[in-house]
Amino acid sequence: MRSDGDSSGFSACVRRAWYVACASSELRDKVLARTLLGTPIVLFRGPEGKPGALLDRCAHRNAPLSVGRVVDQRIECLYHGWQFGTDGRCLKIPGLCAEMEQKIARHVPRFAVLEQDGFVWVYATPDVDPQGKPFSVPSLGEGGVEVRRIVQVESPLHAALENALDVPHTAVLHRGLFRGVREPQRIKARVSRTAEGVQAEYLGEPRPEGIGARILSPSGGVVTHFDRFILPSIAQVEYRLGSEVHFLVNSICTPVDDYLTRIHAVISFRTRFPGWLVKILLNPVATRIFKQDAYILKVQGENLRRFGGEHYASTAIDVLGLQIARLLRRAETGAADAEEAPEEWSREIELDV
Amino acid sequence: MRSDGDSSGFSACVRRAWYVACASSELRDKVLARTLLGTPIVLFRGPEGKPGALLDRCAHRNAPLSVGRVVDQRIECLYHGWQFGTDGRCLKIPGLCAEMEQKIARHVPRFAVLEQDGFVWVYATPDVDPQGKPFSVPSLGEGGVEVRRIVQVESPLHAALENALDVPHTAVLHRGLFRGVREPQRIKARVSRTAEGVQAEYLGEPRPEGIGARILSPSGGVVTHFDRFILPSIAQVEYRLGSEVHFLVNSICTPVDDYLTRIHAVISFRTRFPGWLVKILLNPVATRIFKQDAYILKVQGENLRRFGGEHYASTAIDVLGLQIARLLRRAETGAADAEEAPEEWSREIELDV
């Protein structure tokens, strides 16, 4: 049971924020149904192809608009043919003789929409014109290759984010694929508050010893590695091996429901090999890693659900998890970020990888 | 979780009323399980073939009586063989040596039953001998042909009733089958309170232009059209085209559960064609219309459920919907109908069909 602006159940989701509702290529001349923070939304393209996002409920008899069709850049309800523009206003009521009055009760709540970087971004609070812009997907510039993937994990948003930015699990859950082959080596992580969230910079990290890393950088070399959480829902991992290898993975997460997260991953890289070759070589490894993560997130999510919530213990090497949860809670309640000076926030920890 | 007389969840259902539990032909020498307003009921035939209806729960260890059998015109529980008559009294307890005392705790709540017009009607409040009679299904008299159909729609009772009596959706949802082909034409509807509910009479309505109407009345002619809601759960549509075509559709609805309604439709007609021919011609059209209605009611019901209730906007051409809901609520709470004089109640509205 969800109402228009209900946030019950979402203990750590920011409702006053932009999320990816779908890839631009998924929204063509047909309506598209999506769920965002538990709220059913219908997407369609209006005048000049601009996308609109309305609550997926006709104002009249509450049929889902997503079973309707697009007519004259409006969405038409299948039941009685009421038509709505991308602004949610009712523009036609078949059979009604009176002048079309703009009664507010006949409007459908609408969500601000912005098409950017190949994504349709939707602002999760209805009937609001937000000041801020969605996250701008960075590019590696010339020579960069980009791959996009959409995956769903049956897990709460913050568990998915923590997983995407967590180092220690890679040597266990992904043993042999990425880390966990050789003897652990002590490194440092510098954790600091950034303007948009929190980041960890790993210092002294050896080249990952998995198959993937050996292919890309046979000679080893110095590793630069950043993990960044960017509010409200982006996990960014950046790797450089020497000067020739550069990887940037943006996992742009959409909280679908309490226990379902949709991830639009944008993987950008630059290596000394042609892009198509790297894709062929890395694809099987990436697929296995993802399947392992999706599995553990699913069983973790099931456990959180059957135990009725979280009961976590953390250690120093849970580098970003607690910060992600804390920042989400703060952002959710609208606590001013200004109170907190970024400087207070930098500290170093040690871990064995 | 339901108890015997619990009405929770049913926001607009009259419990002190008769409903069709099944067609007479469905109840033979075996037990039959049915649900009425969320209450599980078991039906069987007792002495002289008279139907009985008991709560589907043995008084002893609460096994469902509907997995038992009929023995000596009594229903026998499969577990310990307790036997009950159509009045709910326990008549046999195998193994018990003492005299059979008529302890009330050993009775099963029973529901008044009346077999009439080929239906087994059950009064939805247990252990009550109701004053009133069930709805009497009207007949068209000599030359009339009758067709019966049982269909289930996954929708609340009042949504199913409104759908059955709603004109505007026919030009959209059923476009081309019934209405919605030619240019809309302005007509009037006179809405008035009747002794048993509310009706709409359509004035100046042209012959419906769909396939069905063209077959039946190729020459057109004056249309007489009434839509009637008859408390607590009957939707009646009456059409006359000239003097030779007469259609009367009684949709006798049974609220099975909050979001499930069973409809016993009795379609009576008289035309200048033989009945078998009309059946052959109209059957495919009727089937398509029903499928479209069942689909929209299902997705509407799903939406009401996921949004936690209704959030309707209405216009003047929602001719009967609000009245149906209002009369159901009044009847449910037992508000005296007498307060309201039928005269207060007649008014005209315009619509384009």
Add this chain to the structure above:
Amino acid sequence: MRSDGDSSGFSACVRRAWYVACASSELRDKVLARTLLGTPIVLFRGPEGKPGALLDRCAHRNAPLSVGRVVDQRIECLYHGWQFGTDGRCLKIPGLCAEMEQKIARHVPRFAVLEQDGFVWVYATPDVDPQGKPFSVPSLGEGGVEVRRIVQVESPLHAALENALDVPHTAVLHRGLFRGVREPQRIKARVSRTAEGVQAEYLGEPRPEGIGARILSPSGGVVTHFDRFILPSIAQVEYRLGSEVHFLVNSICTPVDDYLTRIHAVISFRTRFPGWLVKILLNPVATRIFKQDAYILKVQGENLRRFGGEHYASTAIDVLGLQIARLLRRAETGAADAEEAPEEWSREIELDV
């Protein structure tokens, strides 16, 4: 939603008691997931093969330990590789540089375990070292043959226990298999409180006339028959026919969830036939009897659920059912058994079987 020691939903289950979690043979070198009174538990073998039972939730990120593996007689979480001993203490955190402190928050609640009579018994309250011992499965001594079976019934614990110890239903539900063929005959039952529960002794009972009994004791003879409920969850049925036939059936029940009971049945017997022959002859009958019981318990359980609880009527021949429920409730609330003198408690009833 369950928390560690939550007993909500279990209206008649004793949490401070031992239950069979699995047969010894089911727990080998792999982890085993079980549910006990709604609580997910993971079982594994630690040092010297001794079984351990922990809450199935890693202290770290709450992944289920049951998807992990056993390493060095410890259980290792699949996600980050945390390792726990059979005492629930965290013994390894991969990647952590600091000394392993024994912080209580890093422990997983553990359940006392005892391997006895071929079963792994688990005490249902975590982090407790119980005084008492589990039920000791009796043996028939020399010449006795033992058969074990594990079955699940979709029913609450007390409904399964009552079913196992109830005589009257055998002539109805199992008509012809066990009882219910000849004319009923009046016998007596002496019901008395025992140190561990309650028992019924049947006096003057003729040899059961079903197929099974006729095979075992063609000449008839005097029957000795006891039905015993042993707290908290054992139903024991003992039959002797003359001096040569002795049957002892222990149904050791495990309340898995509110509506699911797992039964470890230990069937011991001594007859004048070889054990293998008796098994071949009785197996088909036993299987049919069990299927009938499982079916009625399932539909009874469904009815209890949909009606929101029990609404039972009882008679004198419901010999043990009410006592089982009463003793379970007393034991659950910890009411002292001492208040009640066993003498107060012996009484005779008559029934026809």
